[in-house]
Amino acid sequence: MYKILVLFAHPALQKSLAHKSLFNEIQHIEGITCHDLYDAYPDSFIDIKHEQALLLQHDIIVFQFPLYWYSCPAILKEWQDLVLEHGFAYGEHGNKLIGKKLMLAVSTGGSANSYSASGYNEHDINAFLLPFSQMSQICNLEYLPPFVVHDIHKRHDPQRIARKAEEYRQQLLRLQQIDDGAVKTRMENN
Amino acid sequence: MEHGVLFNTFIYLAAGVVAVPIAKRLGLGSVLGYLIAGVIVGPYALSLISNQQDVMHVAEFGVVMMLFLVGLELRPALLWQLKMPILGTGGLQLCATTLFIFLLLLACGLAWQTSLAIGLIVALSSTAIVLQNLQERELMKTEAGKNAFAVLLFQDIAVIPILSILPLLVIQDTTVIESSIPSWQSALMIAGVIAGIIIGGHFLVVPLLRIIASSRSREIFIATALALVVGIALAMEAVGLSAALGTFLAGVVLADSEYRHELESDIEPFKSLLLGIFFISVGASIDFNLLLDQPILVALLVGGLIAVKFIVLFVTGIVFKIQRSQNWLFSCALAQGGEFAFVLTSFALQRQVLDNEIASLLVLVVTLSMVFTPLLLIIYDKVIAPTFKRRLPQQEDKETPEHQIPDDTDSSVIIAGFGGFGQVVGRLLHGYHINTTILENDVGQIELLQQFKYKVFYGDAEQLNLLHSAGADNAKLFIIAVESASRTKRILIQVKKHFPHLTVLARATDRNHAQQLIRLGADHVFRESLDSGISLGVETLKALGMRANQAHRAGQVFRRHDEAVLHEEAKRIHEHEPEFVNRSLTERRILKKLLGLDALTYYDNLNDAWSTEAHSNQDKNTVGNLAAAHKHNKSSS
Numbered sequence: 001m002y003k004i005l006v007l008f009a010h011p012a013l014q015k016s017l018a019h020k021s022l023f024n025e026i027q028h029i030e031g032i033t034c035h036d037l038y039d040a041y042p043d044s045f046i047d048i049k050h051e052q053a054l055l056l057q058h059d060i061i062v063f064q065f066p067l068y069w070y071s072c073p074a075i076l077k078e079w080q081d082l083v084l085e086h087g088f089a090y091g092e093h094g095n096k097l098i099g100k101k102l103m104l105a106v107s108t109g110g111s112a113n114s115y116s117a118s119g120y121n122e123h124d125i126n127a128f129l130l131p132f133s134q135m136s137q138i139c140n141l142e143y144l145p146p147f148v149v150h151d152i153h154k155r156h157d158p159q160r161i162a163r164k165a166e167e168y169r170q171q172l173l174r175l176q177q178i179d180d181g182a183v184k185t186r187m188e189n190n
Numbered sequence: 191m192e193h194g195v196l197f198n199t200f201i202y203l204a205a206g207v208v209a210v211p212i213a214k215r216l217g218l219g220s221v222l223g224y225l226i227a228g229v230i231v232g233p234y235a236l237s238l239i240s241n242q243q244d245v246m247h248v249a250e251f252g253v254v255m256m257l258f259l260v261g262l263e264l265r266p267a268l269l270w271q272l273k274m275p276i277l278g279t280g281g282l283q284l285c286a287t288t289l290f291i292f293l294l295l296l297a298c299g300l301a302w303q304t305s306l307a308i309g310l311i312v313a314l315s316s317t318a319i320v321l322q323n324l325q326e327r328e329l330m331k332t333e334a335g336k337n338a339f340a341v342l343l344f345q346d347i348a349v350i351p352i353l354s355i356l357p358l359l360v361i362q363d364t365t366v367i368e369s370s371i372p373s374w375q376s377a378l379m380i381a382g383v384i385a386g387i388i389i390g391g392h393f394l395v396v397p398l399l400r401i402i403a404s405s406r407s408r409e410i411f412i413a414t415a416l417a418l419v420v421g422i423a424l425a426m427e428a429v430g431l432s433a434a435l436g437t438f439l440a441g442v443v444l445a446d447s448e449y450r451h452e453l454e455s456d457i458e459p460f461k462s463l464l465l466g467i468f469f470i471s472v473g474a475s476i477d478f479n480l481l482l483d484q485p486i487l488v489a490l491l492v493g494g495l496i497a498v499k500f501i502v503l504f505v506t507g508i509v510f511k512i513q514r515s516q517n518w519l520f521s522c523a524l525a526q527g528g529e530f531a532f533v534l535t536s537f538a539l540q541r542q543v544l545d546n547e548i549a550s551l552l553v554l555v556v557t558l559s560m561v562f563t564p565l566l567l568i569i570y571d572k573v574i575a576p577t578f579k580r581r582l583p584q585q586e587d588k589e590t591p592e593h594q595i596p597d598d599t600d601s602s603v604i605i606a607g608f609g610g611f612g613q614v615v616g617r618l619l620h621g622y623h624i625n626t627t628i629l630e631n632d633v634g635q636i637e638l639l640q641q642f643k644y645k646v647f648y649g650d651a652e653q654l655n656l657l658h659s660a661g662a663d664n665a666k667l668f669i670i671a672v673e674s675a676s677r678t679k680r681i682l683i684q685v686k687k688h689f690p691h692l693t694v695l696a697r698a699t700d701r702n703h704a705q706q707l708i709r710l711g712a713d714h715v716f717r718e719s720l721d722s723g724i725s726l727g728v729e730t731l732k733a734l735g736m737r738a739n740q741a742h743r744a745g746q747v748f749r750r751h752d753e754a755v756l757h758e759e760a761k762r763i764h765e766h767e768p769e770f771v772n773r774s775l776t777e778r779r780i781l782k783k784l785l786g787l788d789a790l791t792y793y794d795n796l797n798d799a800w801s802t803e804a805h806s807n808q809d810k811n812t813v814g815n816l817a818a819a820h821k822h823n824k825s826s827s
Contacts, residue, residue, distance in 0.1 A: 045746040 001176050004032045005058035006105075009065040009076040011038050018107045018152045018161050019066055025165035031176055033058065037075045044078055051083040056096060060175055061141070063132070064105040066152075070128045080135065089139040102136045103175070104129060104146040105168060111151040125150075147171055198245070201238045205231045206466050220326065221319050222564040224466050228473020239474060246471035246532075251423070252464025253318055253529055255457055257346065257434040258419050260321070260339075261441015262454050269442060272340055279337055279510050280344020283524075286502045287313035294498070303359040307543050308552060310352050311535060312495055314345045316528035318465055319563050324523060327567070334519035337512055341503075341524060349432050349530050356534065357541045379429045387422060387436060391443030399449045403648050412456045419457065448636050451629070451647040455655035468529070473561075477554050491555045496562060500525040518574045522566040527556030604629065604665050606651035606681055607672030611697050611718060615669055627660050651681045654688060662689045670696040670712075675703045679710060686711045701756065708760035724749055755784065 006026060010019050026032055035054065041047075055061065065072045087094050108115065108125065115125040125148055126133075136143035149164045205227035213223025231238040239245070264272075288309040295305035320338055321330075329335045395418060402414050419437050426436030444450060481488050500521050507517035535552050538544045544552070603619060605612050608630040619626050629651045630636055636646045649656040651672070662668065668685050670678050678696055685694055696712040698704035704715045724745045731741035 043746060045743065045750070047750075 001031050002059040002178070003057065004060045004062060004172055004176060005054055006032060006034050006062040006064055006172075007076065007079065008034060008036045009038060009063070009073045009079075010036075011073050011075070013038075016066070018149050018164065019064065021158075021161045021165040022105065022107075022149070022168050023064065025169045026172055029169075029172070032172060037079060038073075041075065044075055046075075046079055046082050048082050048085070051079065052085075052088055052096070055083070055100075058100070060101045060103065062103050062105055062172070067106050067108045067128070071131070084135070084139060095140065098140040100141050101144050101175075102132070102141040103144040104132055106146055107149040107152050109151075109153040111154070115150070144175075198239055201231055202245070202467050202470055205238075205470055210466070220466070221322050221469055222561065224469030225473035225561050228470035229476060230473075231470070232474030232476070234476070234478040245467060246475065249464050249468035249471055250529070250533070251420075251433075252461055252466075252468045254423050254433045254437050255419055255461035256318060256321065256465060258422075258437035258441040259454060259457060259461060260317075260343075261438040261443075262445050262450050264442050265445045266442055272336075272343075275337055275340035275510070276344050279506055280341045280348075282509065283341050283503060283506045284313050284345060284348055286506065287499055290498050290502060291495075294494070304544060304548065307356060307359045307538055308548070310355065311531050311538070311552065312499075312527045312556065314349070314352075314528045314530045314534075315342060315499070315524040316526055316560050316563065317342045317346060318468065318529055319526065319560055320523050322465070323564060323567055327571075329519065332516060332519070333513055334516040334523065337507070337510070337516075337520050338523050345528070345530070346432070346434055346438065349435070349534070352534065353430075353432070353537065356538050356543055359538075359543045360541060380431055383425050383429050383431070383436070384439065386425070387439050388443055391440055395440075395444065396447045396449070399447070399453075399648075403449065403452070411452065415453050415456045416460065448646055449648050451627075451656055451659045452649045454659035455649070455653060458655055458659065472529070472532075472557055475553070476557050476561075477550055480550060480554050481558075488551075488554060488558070491551070492558045492562070495527065495555055495559050496525045496566070515575065519567075519570055522570045522574075523563070525566060526559040526563045528560075531556040602664075602666040603627070603669065604657075604660055604662060604667070605669045605671055607670065607697075608646060609671070609673055611673070612669070612671030615671060627665070629656065629660060652677065652684055654684060657684065657688065662692065665689075665692060668692040668694045670694065672697070675699045678703070679706060682707060682710050682712055704756060705760040708757065720749070720752070752784075 006023075008019070008023055010016055010023075013020055023034065023036075027034055033054070037046075063072065063076060065076055071077070084090065084097075085094070089097050106125075106129070110119070110121055113119050114121045115123065115128075117123070121128075125146070129146060133143045135141075147168055149161075152161075206224060209227030209230070210220045210223035213226060214220055230236055288306070291309035291312055292302075292305045295308055296302060300308075320342060324330050324335050324338060330339065399411075399414065402411050418440065422436045422440045423433035426433045444453060503521035503524050504517060507520050512520055532553060535544065535549050535556075539546070539549045603624060603626045605616055605626050606629045608616060608628045609632075612628070612630075616626055616628060628646045629649050630646050631648060631650050636648055647660065649660070651657065651670075662685070668689070670681050670685075672678055672681065675698075678698070682694060682696055685692055693713045694711070695714045695716070696707050698707050698715050698717045700717065700719065704717050707715045727748070728741045728745040731744055732738055736744070
């Protein structure tokens with residue numbers, strides 16, 4: 001069973017329409033580590049060594065965040081800038097993440113239609129997530145299709161969110177079980 | 191048997207000391223323990239005590255003190271909020287119970303006057319037993335507790351009109367000693383005393399307490415508190431009013447003052463002791479001969495009394511929409527006769543409203559109904575409450591929104607010490623409408639803060655009973671912000687020992703002190719010099735030319751490094767270090783070690799951040815070159 005690390009970035013959880021339910025849904029599951037970045041680092045001072053150790057202990061990394069201005073909230077960017085160091089995640093000797101997987105779990109205010117060539121956002125959601133997939137490639141992470149919850153502003157009815165949360169949980173449970181041989185387990189890494 | 195005062199005192203105290211812990215261990219509660227102790231030392235068992243009527247009279251003063259304390263808990267605003275339950279629930283309960291008992295006794299062939307008198311007497315419940323039981327079970331804040339309290343309050347007030355009605359219920363017209371004072375004059379005196387308590391409380395007692403407190407003599411403060419209660423009781427009795435009501439009023443008046451907690455903790459031990467003795471005398475006065483002569487009649491009467499009171503209370507609860515499970519508790523708690531029944535019965539006996547036989551039967555029945563109250567509550571706990579818990583599984587943990595801190599009338603945060611340090615904490619919390627209880631023993635400070643509408647209480651946070659009355663039992667966080675290092679330690683030891691559930695956040699004067707506090711069990715320790723020292727260091731780095739965000743980060747790195755080292759050291763040192771003799775030596779040794787560690791760790795950590803292959807070497811020199819760069823900048827400009 002693969003170990004999953006969920007890096008959660010939401011600066012105002014009290015206003016959350018979707019992520020609160022999604023994040024609550026995946027708490028206390030064996031093999032899933034939930035790491036609330038804004039709670040762990042209220043002053044944005046990220047403990048690099050600790051974060052790198054966490055990465056080494058897990059096989060699948062999930063970035064869970066609401067899309068703010070077509071990107072992630074600031075702390076997750078800071079996390080990337082600090083933790084994914086040269087010599088650790090990329091570069092000549094930066095091979096520590098080889099074989100691990102990355103999945104994004106993202107919510108958007110706009111509808112699925114708005115994220116299309118004909119919609120007001122003019123591009124597909126994947127176009128906006130391009131920096132993440134490219135980062136994965138540089139860091140030798142396998143980039144998985146993102147889990148996206150659209151339209152949370154106009155359609156935040158609790159039942160739909162609860163369904164999405166359940167879907168999210170199932171998705172993570174499935175990921176724990178996949179065995180495609182591509183993922184190096186922790187054991188091999190150590 | 192006649193014994194000396196000391197012997198009697200010893201018997202009463204010893205009986206309580208033996209019986210109460212045993213009763214509590216058995217889950218019976220202290221009240222039942224006292225009653226059993228009374229039975230054991232009383233005339234029907236060991237027969238160890240004498241003058242028990244006198245003792246009871248003195249011990250009734252415990253009830254008076256209790257009402258003073260109840261008043262202290264009730265700020266006028268809260269009392270006003272409670273007006274509906276007091277008048278509605280209390281009024282309905284009293285009238286309906288009286289009516290029921292009246293009709294029942296009338297049907298049994300008693301004269302209507304006697305029936306009405308008995309109805310009025312037994313409609314009252316026992317404030318002492320109910321409050322003591324509910325407080326021990328921590329049920330005062332529940333719906334049942336609040337309603338029970340309201341009913342008891344109404345009953346306490348109702349004693350006054352009942353006292354004036356009773357003499358009118360005399361069957362044979364005997365010469366009642368007329369009061370020499372005309373009625374309008376006595377009415378005026380009553381109004382005068384009540385006004386005196388309210389006005390005097392505000393304008394005389396509070397300034398007086400302030401003067402006494404600034405003398406910093408604890409026993410004089412206690413003496414003042416006692417004299418206050420006794421004096422008010424005397425004044426009330428002089429005008430023919432219930433002393434309990436008078437002290438209750440005085441309590442309400444003083445509830446808004448900063449000395450509330452101090453008064454509470456001073457009076458509390460006397461109250462508990464006197465009430466204990468009162469319950470022992472009640473236990474001792476149970477007339478077992480009467481019980482043995484007519485066991486069935488007595489059993490019927492006791493059962494009938496409890497049943498009638500219970501039914502009336504339950505219906506009252508339904509009328510006023512008390513939750514079902516709470517209604518059971520409410521009805522179980524109040525279904526007994528009260529201590530006022532003894533007072534009223536002896537009053538009625540003097541005025542020949544009741545004859546001797548009925549009076550002693552009445553006292554026996556009321557006493558037994560009081561004995562059964564703790565048992566009823568145990569039945570509620572063991573039988574009734576579990577059925578509701580099963581039915582309502584998750585009512586308790588209602589989710590509160592994360593940004594909203596639950597607004598409780600009770601403070602969940604207690605701050606000891608409100609000097610410069612505590613003020614910062616308090617002001618920050620007040621900004622978010624978090625109720626805090628502040629304990630401060632500098633009178634000048636209190637006065638100043640009160641001008642700005644702060645709730646500050648006078649008292650020494652080392653005192654266990656002050657901690658109790660400040661609500662440490664129900665609080666969540668305890669902040670020690672006092673200036674003296676040794677006081678901080680003493681308060682911490684006291685809090686950790688008696689209130690292990692509290693999370694303690696403590697101010698430490700220096701590194702050594704911080705380690706001691708960590709070892710004593712403080713959950714979070716804050717060195718007063720650390721943050722300002724770091725801030726100054728960060729400013730210095732900036733002034734030397736380091737970019738502000740880098741300087742800020744340097745400060746954060748240092749802070750974490752230093753905290754980690756501190757906790758590591760605190761864990762390692764177990765032996766008690768000699769504190770004052772070798773102080774400078776210890777400090778120098780610590781500093782030497784720290785300097786060594788600093789060099790090893792945190793510069794590296796700083797240079798790691800944001801480094802990419804191309805820049806990392808250049809970065810490493812940055813810190814070292816800062817001073818030189820600064821010099822260079824200066825000279826070139």
